[in-house]
Amino acid sequence: MNNPLLxxxxxxxxGYTFNRPELLVQALTHRSYGAANNxxxxxxxxxxxxxxxxxxxxxxxxxxxxxxxxxLRANLVCQDTLAEIAVSLRLGESLWLGEGExxxxxxxxxxxLADALESLFGxxxxxxxxxxxxxxxxxxxxxxVAKIDPKASGKDAKTQLQEMLxxxxxxxxxxxxIETKGEAHDQSFIVECVLAKPLLSTRGxxxxxxxxxxxxxREACAALQNEQAAK
Numbered sequence: 001m002n003n004p005l006l007x008x009x010x011x012x013x014x015g016y017t018f019n020r021p022e023l024l025v026q027a028l029t030h031r032s033y034g035a036a037n038n039x040x041x042x043x044x045x046x047x048x049x050x051x052x053x054x055x056x057x058x059x060x061x062x063x064x065x066x067x068x069x070x071x072l073r074a075n076l077v078c079q080d081t082l083a084e085i086a087v088s089l090r091l092g093e094s095l096w097l098g099e100g101e102x103x104x105x106x107x108x109x110x111x112x113l114a115d116a117l118e119s120l121f122g123x124x125x126x127x128x129x130x131x132x133x134x135x136x137x138x139x140x141x142x143x144x145v146a147k148i149d150p151k152a153s154g155k156d157a158k159t160q161l162q163e164m165l166x167x168x169x170x171x172x173x174x175x176x177x178i179e180t181k182g183e184a185h186d187q188s189f190i191v192e193c194v195l196a197k198p199l200l201s202t203r204g205x206x207x208x209x210x211x212x213x214x215x216x217x218r219e220a221c222a223a224l225q226n227e228q229a230a231k
Contacts, residue, residue, distance in 0.1 A: 006094045013089045016136050020127050027123035032098030038119035045122030049077055052137035061150050071155055080211045083110035085140050086117045157217035171196045175213050193220045
């Protein structure tokens with residue numbers, strides 16, 4: 001998948017053009033394709049990403065404590081979030097994958113997409129320095145940061161639901177995998193969140209089991225909040 005037009009489109013989507021194209025090629029090369037792959041760049045890019053996101057959150061939310069900032073960062077740099085960004089960039093179409101990964105749809109696999117995105121950050125860092133890499137990272141995560149509700153203190157839906165139930169001294173939720181749809185390379189998971197008290201069941205759908213659990217928990221939180229408001 002090394003079409004020059006796809007590579008050019010990817011650089012336009014990133015808002016960055018490489019001075020050393022060989023770094024871009026390496027960042028897009030999965031280990032299944034060859035020895036000169038993106039694993040080392042991924043290691044570097046992970047640090048660039050974490051530092052860039054941490055700095056952005058520090059600037060945007062000056063009143064949040066360290067624990068809340070850490071939770072926000074964890075949500076932004078997790079595999080699911082990175083894979084979603086990669087999909088928006090159509091990154092999978094530009095990857096160099098081995099024959100086995102191509103046949104199994106590796107260009108859609110969240111882990112491969114997330115790793116490749118981090119590799120791109122590492123490659124940009126080597127190509128132009130930290131400031132430029134940070135600029136690219138911010139361009140991708142700022143829309144997500146803008147949607148953050150600081151009142152939620154960076155806690156994900158499962159944590160919020162657990163704390164909500166604990167504060168009422170109610171049993172913790174049970175998450176059950178109901179169904180898995182699609183082929184191995186493009187699966188959707190359906191998870192049910194079951195509360196014993198109050199008796200409640202909600203469902204979530206996601207590209208990973210974790211994402212589906214979060215969606216089901218989010219629905220449960222909303223239901224409990226509506227119930228409380230109605231009293």
